Amino acid sequence: MADPAHGRVKHHAANQIAVRDDEISAYLQRGFLLRMRGERKGQVNLIAAAEIVGED
Template sequence: MADPAHGKVKHHAANQIAVREDEIGAYLERDFLLRMRGERDGQFNLISAVEIVRED
């Protein structure tokens, strides 16, 4: 997870925090960004809550 309080350097590895799967929702509600690896190119991206599509 990336803390938006770190501004332009929130994407740096040193500014990332690890969370359990059951904690992700709470962090997204606080405007943290989720670090995810792309399926096609393997590139890591920061994803906001509004970019996540839920398939229930």
């Protein structure tokens, strides 16, 4: 998870925190971003909650 309080350097490995599966939702609600790896290309990206649940 990436803490938005770190601003432009939130994507740096030193600023990442590890959380359990059951904690992810609470962190997303607080504005943290989830680090996810793509299935096809393996690229790692930070994903916001709105991108995970989708907007209708």
